[in-house]
Amino acid sequence: MHTHNSLRFLPACLLAVFLLTAGFEPALGQSKLQENPGGYHGELDFPWSWKRYYSYAEWTQMMHDIQDQYDHLADIESIGKSRMGRDQFLITITAKSTGAHDTKPAMWVDGAVHGNEVNGIMCSLYLMWYLLTQYDYNTFVHDLVNSTTFYILPGLNVDANESFVSFPNTANNPREPYRPEDNDGDGLYDEDQTEDVDGDGQLSNMYKEDPEGPLKLSDDGRAFIPISSPEEAVRRFIRIGSEGYDNDGDGRINEDDIGGPDPNRNYPFDWQLQAGWPYTMSEPETRNAYEFMRTHDNIFATFHYHNTGRLIMSAGPGGVEAGAQAQQATGPYGMGRGQQTTAEQRLAQMREENKYAQYFERTVAPEYRHDFDVQTEIVTMGARILKNYRPSISSWRGTGQAQVNSYGMLGAYAYLIELWGSPAFAADINNDGRVSTEETLLWIDTELHGEGWITPHPVQHPDLGEVWIGGSQKKHTQRTPPARYIEMEAQKNADFVMYVASEFPKVEIDEIEITPEAGNLYWVDVTVKNDRVFPTFSDRDNELGTAIQDQLNFSSSGNVTLVEIPDGMTQIDPGINASRAMAVGTTTHEFRLRGQSETTFRYLVQKSGGAGWVEVTVDSFHGGTAAMRQDIR
Amino acid sequence: MNQNRQKQGGIRLLGLTAGLAACLLLVSVQSVGAQRVPISFGDYHGYGGTVDYIQRVAREYSSITELVEIGRSTMGRPIYVLVISRMNNGTTIDRHVELRNPRREGVNNVTPMKSYHGKPGIWIDGGTHGNEYTGTEVSLYIIDKLVSGYGSDDAITQLIDENAFYVCPIVNPDGVYNSVELGISQRQNSMEVDDDEDGRINEDGPDDLNGDGKITSFRYPDENGRFVIDEEDPRHMRQLGRDEEATAQRYSVVREDRDNDGDGRRGEDSERGIDVNRNFPEGWFNDEPDGKRGGSGYYAASSPEARAILEYFTNNTNILLVQSFHTSGGFTYRPFARWPDSRIAADDLAVLDQVMGVKYKELHPDEENPDRLWLPPYRGDRPYGFGIFIDWAYAQYGAFSMTTELWSWSRDTRGLPGYNGENDRNIWSKALLDYQETAFDGEIFVPWQDYNHPDLGRGQIGGFVGTYVGGNALPGPSLEHVAEIHWQFELWKAGLLPKLEITEATAETLSNSGGTRIVKVTAKVENSGQLATHRSGGARLAGNRQDAIWLIGNRDRVEYLQGGAWQSLGTIDGVMDIPAAEGGQGGGTGRRTAASAGQRRQAQQMPPNLPPQFRQQWLAQFGGGDQGADDGNTREVTWLISIEGNSPLKLVLTSQKGGTKVRELTVR
Structure with missing residues (x-):
């Protein structure tokens, strides 16, 4: 993962150190700070409607326009072209005044790797818009954009994305990149796709009258419903399938739709032929995305937007075959070995304090324990921010899925978000947690003012004679939310991404304490800490051998010299167990700072003559740099 | 980039003696041949010479060749495949099925098939490892024999008429260019790799210290x-x-x-960059909890060279035989390099070892120790390598594949x-x-x-000069000797490819009322070739399919009463008696059966809402498994159709790796 020297973090961080030590307000201060939660936060600085979906031409133009307006915070580039030649535009967001994008830890966000899951595009665009428009108004966003880089690829599978938005489709298609595939084994490729037979701009279902059919029209004529008794004397129907023609004359309809392999089974980690045909990274769309990730080793975490079902799937070492020393993961709330309570009891107990608490019963190898605990904590907050989303730590075996690949190949913390889902929160009247057809219709009639339903109507079909088309929801009432819910979904998802980025590691030096030993010898105790949830690099990065260790550097005035004591754990106060420190006898020492942890290092120095000083710097690839100087009198 | 750059340190010409000897040796074979593009093997051709030669062949023999650029190397050099097949006699299913009422969106992602996609294919490559350019020479030798034998040698002519030869003389252009043209031996491609991990890239290669144009x-x-x-x-x-x-x-x-x-x-x-022959997605891994990995490159198929090959195979699904030429040692190995033989289907193991291996040993006699000519690469419990091309070609693509390590100096x-x-x-x-x-x-x-x-x-x-006296066959008679043996082997292997025919086709009127006739159509299909239309289980692999036969008429006038527009034929056996296998997956059958070839579709429940007019067809396709399963190398298929008035009828037999054949029908 790391091919660059970690020293390239230095300039930005030294600047920050200088500004802080000099006691200035950063010159990059917020011109329009808004501390009133009821005040204006910049949303009209770049007006944009979040209550509709956009064509490829529209949303890529919007990316260019917003980059143009905020060019001190954003750059845009094409990372490559799709199979049909569309550019895959990626926007890079970070405050250029605080350093170049590749000198800061970065968040990768991609949307709609599955062509039909275009609410991922909206969520990605929203995050971009929010970061840029809020930068001057909101301290949290300001700090985040100063310290972090966001690489956002709103639409990954742009050919299918564009088809889904701009042409008649079911909620489920098109899903794959446009590599031709022979789905039905007849020797022809993509030869029998769906068609909008009645020309109403929607892709619904086809029914045909059949004396043995199991269905009838409902009394209000809006849906086909099962026949209740065999004796019932009504017009009977059978369901044929989605709207379409028999293009190749084989008697089947829509049996070889456009598109090839599942792009989210195409990534190299744990790739398998039957799921990821034809070969690893075979699709230009996925390959361009992964090549960008692979060659930007400052990427610390990745988000991948999908639908549907409201899930947070974090990639982690779940399901790893633990060795003989495997321990039970404790999670942030801890559960010792041998305790008698079950996971459910433990979770119930935890939820008395925090209803969003998560506990995953999993066997995890010791070298991956920290990642497991970190992910548990992150997704617990995810459940809090996203409300009715269900978190999980997904399997180590991902059969070529992007998020497992990010973790497995690159050592980046990775999250797959299944956006949206059933509108139970708005439509479930009997409170059974599900939405029946009747409830759906009522929801469409009230919340959507009748939009979103296709009433059955007869149409002449060239292959089938008279068919009835309709009795289904339109595409943006199912896997993608209706317009009015887009922003609700996007806003809380942006909140979660920003929360995760705000927990990227940050090294600090808490204090340097000088304690005289005998004669002209002094103990120098340096406490280094990382208050963030994430460690300075993941367990996986460490195990891959690609991690760059954190570095502690010691320097001093000419009259102070370091005594070469052997490295090893020691106790500052022999009577107090907690006063453990790592004794260091060399000017450069490598270590790793875990999440929410501090470590004390102990040097022994010898001073000659008058006053002198020692200085310690910490240099971390993802966690930045910190420095502190202390005089010895 | 100038591909034809004059190479440094190359020898000018084969000495007269060797050239004459070579001519005399080959005179009997060539006497009737029309060698319109002369080639000699007195020196290596390198990248420039190879490209020049195949471009000239493609121009001179345009009716039986097509030169395809399948990708570019790391340094931007084209990777070429020369397809050798008669270009005007093949057909494919997409030329026969009329498509109606397409989506208005009009996405144009499907390109028309090439005529040779309707013929069984055989793949031959060289120069995957840049310093193993004997394979390039042998590939060129085979090209020469094929194109100059066409029209004069009946056996060669027939093979080119009925099959497609895919010859890729240089998979790794940068490695071959550096090895031959520059004299700097390079096995790998030229992807940027910091070989010594000192933070600098390509800063210390070999040097021509005395400036004589040669690395000695x-x-x-x-x-x-x-x-x-x-x-x-x-x-x-x-x-x-x-x-x-x-x-x-x-x-x-x-x-x-x-x-x-x-x-x-x-x-x-x-x-040097990475080893292309460790960059394929079979047996490549980076998924051990401790970060262990096997294979080269950042990920499988990360190299432009491996990706070009993979993409080309994906778009040319008709290849059943794969030969990859490497050096050296003078032996051939077959899959798996990564896995033990228990992973290979028993029948395939028998075809490889007891048919192809036996022939190889016959052609290439080694009286001292014939068994060293044909080897399984996986010994004991030790993999030979990860991410190997022939492992991929067998396991994931479904071809009988092998690698030959050409040239034993002794x-x-x-x-x-x-x-x-x-x-x-x-x-x-x-x-x-x-x-x-x-x-x-x-x-x-x-x-x-x-x-x-x-x-x-x-x-x-x-x-x-290391280029000539290293791991490669000495130019002249030695190289020609090696090339001739392996040409003979490829010639023999191409003769094993399936040969499908519709041997009988009848359309019999059963009744006629008011201008509408009920007609029974019967077709008999036979594979008279040695090999089945797939390797064992090959039809089940993603991207592959079973053989099928279409009955095509005027869509407005023909209705299918029994049997749909197309019917699946499973995998059609060849005539080869497959020896009983020793080892291998599933045990030896001693005779290929359709069951071992695998059924892609299991019998299923008919969907309850299927319209009546589709039910018969559904049953034919899904209900009872495949028609004619277990019928060995023949199939008999029937349809019952109604024809309103008159309609032309034709049968199109389409097999992914067995070819496409058409037969018109007259209704009696």
Whole structure:
């Protein structure tokens, strides 16, 4: 993962150190700070409607326009072209005044790797818009954009994305990149796709009258419903399938739709032929995305937007075959070995304090324990921010899925978000947690003012004679939310991404304490800490051998010299167990700072003559740099 | 980039003697051939010469060839495949099925099939490892034999009429270019790799220190050296035996090279990148909890060269036989390099070892030890390698694949006076020293000349030019000998490909009322080729399918009453009696059956809402499994159709790897 020297973090961080030590307000201060939660936060600085979906031409133009307006915070580039030649535009967001994008830890966000899951595009665009428009108004966003880089690829599978938005489709298609595939084994490729037979701009279902059919029209004529008794004397129907023609004359309809392999089974980690045909990274769309990730080793975490079902799937070492020393993961709330309570009891107990608490019963190898605990904590907050989303730590075996690949190949913390889902929160009247057809219709009639339903109507079909088309929801009432819910979904998802980025590691030096030993010898105790949830690099990065260790550097005035004591754990106060420190006898020492942890290092120095000083710097690839100087009198 | 750059240090021409000998040797084969693009094997062609040759062949033989650029190397050099097949007699299913009412969106992602996609294919490649260019030469030799034999040799003509030969002489252009044109041996491609992990890339490759255009050797006196100047022939550096005492001055002999970056090492970071033959997605892994990995590159298919091959195969699904030429050692190995034989279907193992392997040993006699000619690469419990091309071609693509390590200097040397095949490199080298003065105009040996080496001090530069005297067949009679054997093997293998025919087709009117006839159509299909239309289980692989036969008429007038527009035929066996296998997956059947070939579709429940007019067809396709399963190399298929008025009828038999055949029908 790391091919660059970690020293390239230095300039930005030294600047920050200088500004802080000099006691200035950063010159990059917020011109329009808004501390009133009821005040204006910049949303009209770049007006944009979040209550509709956009064509490829529209949303890529919007990316260019917003980059143009905020060019001190954003750059845009094409990372490559799709199979049909569309550019895959990626926007890079970070405050250029605080350093170049590749000198800061970065968040990768991609949307709609599955062509039909275009609410991922909206969520990605929203995050971009929010970061840029809020930068001057909101301290949290300001700090985040100063310290972090966001690489956002709103639409990954742009050919299918564009088809889904701009042409008649079911909620489920098109899903794959446009590599031709022979789905039905007849020797022809993509030869029998769906068609909008009645020309109403929607892709619904086809029914045909059949004396043995199991269905009838409902009394209000809006849906086909099962026949209740065999004796019932009504017009009977059978369901044929989605709207379409028999293009190749084989008697089947829509049996070889456009598109090839599942792009989210195409990534190299744990790739398998039957799921990821034809070969690893075979699709230009996925390959361009992964090549960008692979060659930007400052990427610390990745988000991948999908639908549907409201899930947070974090990639982690779940399901790893633990060795003989495997321990039970404790999670942030801890559960010792041998305790008698079950996971459910433990979770119930935890939820008395925090209803969003998560506990995953999993066997995890010791070298991956920290990642497991970190992910548990992150997704617990995810459940809090996203409300009715269900978190999980997904399997180590991902059969070529992007998020497992990010973790497995690159050592980046990775999250797959299944956006949206059933509108139970708005439509479930009997409170059974599900939405029946009747409830759906009522929801469409009230919340959507009748939009979103296709009433059955007869149409002449060239292959089938008279068919009835309709009795289904339109595409943006199912896997993608209706317009009015887009922003609700996007806003809380942006909140979660920003929360995760705000927990990227940050090294600090808490204090340097000088304690005289005998004669002209002094103990120098340096406490280094990382208050963030994430460690300075993941367990996986460490195990891959690609991690760059954190570095502690010691320097001093000419009259102070370091005594070469052997490295090893020691106790500052022999009577107090907690006063453990790592004794260091060399000017450069490598270590790793875990999440929410501090470590004390102990040097022994010898001073000659008058006053002198020692200085310690910490240099971390993802966690930045910190420095502190202390005089010895 | 100038692909035809004059190579440095190449020999000008094969000496007259060897050239004449070669002509005489081959005269019987070539007498009727029309060699419109002359080629000789007195020198290596390198990348430039190869491209030049195949471009000329493609121009001269345009009715039986197509030159395809399948991708570009890391340095931007085109990777070419020369397809050899008669271009005007093939057909494919997409030319026969009329498509109606397409989506208005009009996405144009499907390109028309090539005519040769309707024929069984055989793949031949060389130069995957850049310094193993004997494979390139053998590929060119095979191209020459095929195109110049077309129209004069009946067997060759028939093979080109009925099949598609895919020849890729250089998979790794950068490696071959550097190895041959520049004389810097490079197995890998040229992806940027910091070989010595010093933060710099390609900063220390080999050097032509004396500026003679050749990379040879540097020898210098060294009391721990392993060489002495040969007593009989002072040009020859004789390697000392293990415990041999030397009375003469001892020398070390190293490559002509210096330490360019001052790190104390020479040539440790040349342009070499990754091993393309470890970059394929079979057996490549990076998924152990402790970060262990197998295979080369950042991920499988990360190299442009491997990706070009994979993409081309994905778009040319008709290839059933795969031959990859490497060097050296003089033997062939078949899959798996990564897995034990228990992973190979037993019938395939028998075809590979007991049919193809036996033939290979016949063609390439080694009286001392014939078994060393044909090897399973996986020995005991040790994989030979990860991410190997032929493993992918067999496991994921479904072809019978093998790699040949061409050239054994002791067994394959021909036309070298004073050398009788003795397994003694000193004898061989000294015989070559004399011979090369006339045969190679003295160009492959550089007399030792004093040189003051910047890192190693005084010594001499000279010795054999590594391009010619390393792991590659000596140009001239030796190379032609190796090429001829392997041409014969490919010729024989191509003869094993499936040969599908619709042997009988009848359309019989059962009743006629008011201009609408009920017609029974019967078709008989036979595979008279040796091999089945898939390797065992091949039809089940993603991207593959079973054989099918379409009955096509006027869509407005024909209705299918029994049997749909197309019916699945499973995998049609060949006529080969497959020997009982020893080992392999599933145990040997002794005779291929359709069951072992695998059924892609299981019998399913009919969907309750299926319209009546589709039910018969559904049953034919899904309900009862495949028609004619277990019928060996023949199938009989029937339809019942109604025809309103008149309609032309035709049958189109379409097999992914067995070819496409059409037969018109007349209704009786």
